[in-house]
Amino acid sequence: MCRLFGLSAAPHRVRATFWLLDAPDSLAQQSHREPDGVGLGTFTAAGAPLVEKQPIAAYEDRRFAQEARERESETFVAHVRFASTGGLVPRNTHPFEQRGRLFAHNGVLHGLDELERELGDYRGLVHGDTDSERFFALITQRIDQHAGDVTAGIADAVAWIAERLPVYALNLILTTATELWALRYPETHELYVLERAAGGVPGDQRLDHGTGTGIRTRSGHLADHPAVVIASERMDNDPGWRALASGELLHVTGRLDVRSSIIADSPPRHQLSLADLGTHAAASQTAR
Numbered sequence: 001m002c003r004l005f006g007l008s009a010a011p012h013r014v015r016a017t018f019w020l021l022d023a024p025d026s027l028a029q030q031s032h033r034e035p036d037g038v039g040l041g042t043f044t045a046a047g048a049p050l051v052e053k054q055p056i057a058a059y060e061d062r063r064f065a066q067e068a069r070e071r072e073s074e075t076f077v078a079h080v081r082f083a084s085t086g087g088l089v090p091r092n093t094h095p096f097e098q099r100g101r102l103f104a105h106n107g108v109l110h111g112l113d114e115l116e117r118e119l120g121d122y123r124g125l126v127h128g129d130t131d132s133e134r135f136f137a138l139i140t141q142r143i144d145q146h147a148g149d150v151t152a153g154i155a156d157a158v159a160w161i162a163e164r165l166p167v168y169a170l171n172l173i174l175t176t177a178t179e180l181w182a183l184r185y186p187e188t189h190e191l192y193v194l195e196r197a198a199g200g201v202p203g204d205q206r207l208d209h210g211t212g213t214g215i216r217t218r219s220g221h222l223a224d225h226p227a228v229v230i231a232s233e234r235m236d237n238d239p240g241w242r243a244l245a246s247g248e249l250l251h252v253t254g255r256l257d258v259r260s261s262i263i264a265d266s267p268p269r270h271q272l273s274l275a276d277l278g279t280h281a282a283a284s285q286t287a288r
Contacts, residue, residue, distance in 0.1 A: 002094075002106040003080040003193065006173040006230035008180040009152050010074040014221035016207070018078060021065040021230055022216035035214075037081035037093035038065045039132040042073035047177035049102055053093040055081075060108055065115035072252075075175040079104035080214045088173065091128035094135070097127050098140045101150075106189055106232060108272065111162060111238035118160070123183035131137040135170065150174065150181060151251055155263040158185060167268035173230055185248035186267045192240045194229040196222070197220025209235035214269045228252045 007016065020038035039053030050071075054064040059200035079094035094104040109115075109131045115138065116123055122141040126133050140159065143153030158170060164184075169188040174181040184191035199205050199222075205224045208214030209231070219227075230250070232240045244250060 001103075002082050002232070003078075004104055004106050004171060004173050004182075004230065004232045005078040005215045005217070005235075006104075006180050006182060007076040007131045007217070007227055008175075008224065008256060009227040010178045010252070010254045010256055012221070012225045013072050013074050014219055014225055014227070015070055016076060016217050016221070017068050017070045019068055019216045020078060020080065021214065022210050026066075035065075035080050035082060037079075037103070039079045039081070039094050040069060040071070040106060040144060041077040041095040041097070041104070041175065042071045042267050043175075043177040044076060045072075047100070049097050049177075050101060051095060051097055051102065053095070054261055055090060055093050067220050068173050074178050075180050077102050077104050077175045077180075077182040077218075078099075079208075089244065092130050092133075094132065096128075096133050096136050098136055101140070102176055103136040103139070103172065103174045104201075105134075105135060106171040106191075107167075107280075109135060109165050109170065110165050110272065111165035115165060120231075121223045137172075139174070143169050147217065150176075150179070151201060151249065151259075151261070154181060154183060154249060155261075157182065162264055162268040164269070165286045166270040166272050168272040168274075171232075180230070180250075180252040181227065182244065182250045182252075183248070183263070184244035185247050186271065190232065192231050192234055192241050193244060193250055193258075194231075194235075194238055196227050196229060197238065199223050201240075205261075207218060213271075228256060243253070255266065 037055040095102045122137045139157040142156040146152035170185045172180045172183045207219040216287040249263045251259040
């Protein structure tokens with residue numbers, strides 16, 4: 001399945017180094033499938049989004065994926081893609097940017113024709129072929145309808161999809177220059193959160209997170225600053241990791257306050273199983 005990673009140290013800008021494919025050989029051996037793309041999203045000191053992403057369509061793309069990237073931001077989002085829809089081109093690679101927000105998704109939803117009809121003029125925000133970017137455009141539409149309230153926009157978009165479209169999973173991370181949102185829905189894929197004190201459990205350690213199956217990040221600044229980390233799997237032995245509940249939307253504010261709410265307390269009306277997915281899409285959701 002796709003790997004999601006998000007981090008907020010707001011209101012502090014911190015430096016972190018990322019390896020988007022830290023151990024690509026072990027990743028390929030475990031999944032029996034090569035990852036299809038990698039991406040990192042950060043924000044400049046002026047608050048402008050910076051997206052660095054690359055489909056992995058050739059051997060040369062591995063160098064991009066394995067390269068160490070040191071970036072400074074209050075919020076970070078990273079993604080390793082196993083494609084379910086859309087070809088191996090940059091426009092289909094996460095994260096996506098809309099209206100100064102960044103978005104990455106892990107899952108599958110069907111009924112894209114109906115979703116596009118619902119988007120109306122917001123269809124113009126979509127530049128690629130993925131269900132993920134269309135999901136993001138619906139969230140953007142609903143945020144606008146809720147006068148810029150991101151939490152309400154995500155909840156509205158998820159409710160509309162859960163009632164009308166076939167859904168396998170809608171796990172997501174959405175960031176602005178100062179805030180972060182994460183959703184697990186339904187319980188198909190796990191998503192974890194760690195509210196990390198400055199220096200971690202010992203009180204004096206840098207952040208050094210990685211699983212050997214994808215994204216690795218290190219930050220010396222987080223020896224001195226607290227952070228909230230979101231990931232598809234526990235990334236170290238800190239006992240503070242917890243799994244989000246199905247339907248739980250987490251909002252990390254610009255002061256690093258963590259707010260949690262259940263925005264969907266029942267499964268989607270049309271819950272997809274692996275058997276309902278095509279061979280390619282099913283493989284994208286089971287690769288580990």
